[in-house]
Amino acid sequence: MPTRTPVVIGVDCSTTGAKAVAFDAAGAAVAQARRGYGRRSPRLGWQEQDPQDWWDAACGALTELAALLAAGGHEPVGLALTHQRETFACLDADGHPVRPAVMWLDTRAGEQIARLGSTAVHERSGKPASTTPSLYKLAWLAEHEPAALARTATVVDVHGFLVGRLTGERATSWASADPLSLLDMLNFDWDAGLLAAAGLHPDQLPRLVPPGAVLGGVTKDAAAATGLPPDLPVVAGAGDGQCAGLGAAVDAATAYLNLGTGLTLGTHSDDYVWTRAFRTLASPVAGAYTLEALLSSGALSIAWLRDLVASPDAATGRGEIELGELAAAVPPGARGLLYLPYLTSAESPHWDPDARACFIGLSDGHGRAEMFRAVLEGLAYEERLTVELVEQATARPIERVVVMGGASRSPVLTQLLADVLERPVAISAAVETTALGAAMLAAAGVGLAGVTDLPATATRMSRVAEVRTPDPAVRGRYRQAYAVYRDLYPTLKPLFPRLSALRDELPGEETIP
Structure with a gap:
């Protein structure tokens, strides 16, 4: 038999679907597959998913990937998971969901956040x-759905849910669980005070292991569902x-920017x-930290x-290219036009849910090109503030x-x-x-x-x-424009709550594919 090339599999269970990608030892992707799923918004501000959808999508993607690897002469030797963070599921003693999973996008817990x-x-x-x-949404469940939380044997992040299905282990990585905001970040363990604030008991949480530790092997049942080899090592991942x-390959002198x-x-x-x-998270490098800032309306x-x-x-797909070409012809500073990029809200460093986007300096001499360049520059100014x-x-x-x-494929934006x-x-x-x-x-x-x-x-x-x-x-020129940009939010901050009171909100159920 010819020698099969060893590969490792990264499974990314994101907000919209599960993707399984196999990489060789040099980091080249050799095969991949994806299955999508939706989410529901049964009430204004609520965002939920069915945890079974995560597993079904992962199984579909892994089954297709396993077939591609077998045909290409590749042998999987290990697997690790990454996932949408803060989303959590409440499971009963048999590992079945007690209620729909509450997503990171969910905004129902405003009163709990304030308190x-x-x-x-x-x-x-x-x-x-x-x-x-997640702490505040769990506190909301404790107050509004106490029966559901009482039936909950285990609260798990997406990683912990999939680990349970793959290996049968009631465990998760501390770099996957820490966005729940239930860990003491100095010792990477569940914190009794934070659990009490969320309405949980310590026995309702899975065992924590360092990222990079082998959690167990793929069970026979999981192997049959995914096409993976039985006993394939499953390694603890991260968000x-x-x-x-x-x-x-970020280090202390390098920042990553996901566009x-x-x-x-x-x-x-x-x-x-x-x-x-910024938010302080557990690093994939066990015992270290990731410092992370978020702007929710970037490419949005x-x-x-x-x-x-x-x-x-x-033509379809040409709109953004066309605007990029126009913006490239506009001089730095967008001819005095600035854009504050809080289209949905302001996260780090302001954490202001009332804040919204705006153009400042707009005149009848500005057109599409200046507006698009101002948007790109506004994103860049915000990242400079963060840095x-x-x-x-x-x-x-x-x-x-x-x-x-x-x-990141935009030459205009990256330059x-x-x-x-x-x-x-x-x-x-x-x-x-x-x-x-x-x-x-x-x-x-491995x-x-x-x-x-x-x-x-x-x-x-x-x-x-x-x-x-x-x-x-x-x-x-950019330093001059940035100095003005830096003063925009502090100047406008008092107006945002007053504008928020004028917004019309239309309640109703929404299903997002």
């Missing part, structure tokens, strides 16, 4: 009070943001640092303006930024980021950076290529496609 979101909770959990942490950073629907900027820290400028701002002002006769705040909190410089995600940030911007060569980060954990966990050190594995398996360098000719 429980103290500085002490932030310091212990590493998470500023906001609509995202999707942390894994994206790992996939970019997706939202913009996520993060960096590595060996020490525990907490501040309102780009798509919104594209759909609003692109030429009606633009400066991270540097202040950690007392160390960020020397370069690695970008990934769909918008603009380098110019505004005044740092080299490297573009990740991997399309599936998040799945790659999970695969890196699997590779180190010792692929004889290496068990995770940072060394990440360095070996990561690559950049190209690097944008800052243009010194535009530095002065």
Whole structure:
């Protein structure tokens, strides 16, 4: 029999679907498959999913991937999971969902956030009070659905749910569970005070293990459902943001910037640092931390303006390219037009649910090109603000930024980021950076290529496609515009609650495919 090439599998169970990607020892993707699923909004602000959909989609993607690997002469030797964070499921003693899973997008717990979101909770959990942490939604369940929580034997993140189905183990990675905001981040263990605030008992939580540890092997039943080999090692993973950073081989001098629907900027820290400028998460490197800031309307701002002002006769897929070409012809500073990119709300560092986007300086001399450039520049200014705040909190410089995600393929945006940030911007060569980060954990966990050190594995398996360098000719103009941008939110902050009171909200159930 010919020798089969060993590969590791990264499974990314995201907000919209499960993707399984196999990588070789050099970090090249050799095969992938995906299955999608939807979500429901039974009431205004509620966002829920059926946990069974996560498993069904993972099984479908893995079954297809296993067939592709067998046909291509590849042998899976390990698997790790990454996932949408903060989303959680309540399971009964048999592992069946007691109610629909509550998603990270869910905003039902406003009263609990106001009551429980103290500085002490932030310091212990590493998470500023906001609509995202699961603690407040669990407290909502304890108050509004006490019977459901009483029937709950285990509260699990998405990772823990899939680990249970794959291996039969009641366990999860602490780098997957910590976005629930129930861990003492100094010792990576469940915190009794945070559990009590959420209305939980310690025996309702799974066992915690370090990321990169082997959790167990694929059971015979799971092997039959997925096409994976029985006893395939399942390695503890981490949340999707942390894994994206790992996939970019981020270190303490490098930040990653995921240019997706939202913009996520993060960096590595060996020490525990907490501040309102970012969320502090458990790193995929066991015992360390990921410092992460979020702007929810990143590529969303780009798509919104594209759909609003692109030429009606633009061919499908051409609208954004057309606007990018127009924006490239506009000088830095967008001729005095600024865009504040809080299209849905402001996350770090303001954590203001009332904040919204706006154009400042708009005149009849501005057109589509200036508006689109202002949007791109607004995103870049916001990331510069974040980088400066991270540097202040950690007392160390960020020397370069690695970008990934769909918008990283835009030469206009990536060059603009380098110019505004005044740092080299490297573009990740991997399309599936998040799945790659999970695969890196699997590779180190099983010792692929004889290496068990995770940072060394990440360095070996990561690559950049190209690097944008800052243009010194535009530095002065961008510094001048950024100085104005930095004052926009503090100046407008008192107006946002008054504007919020004018918004019309239409209740009703929504099913999102």
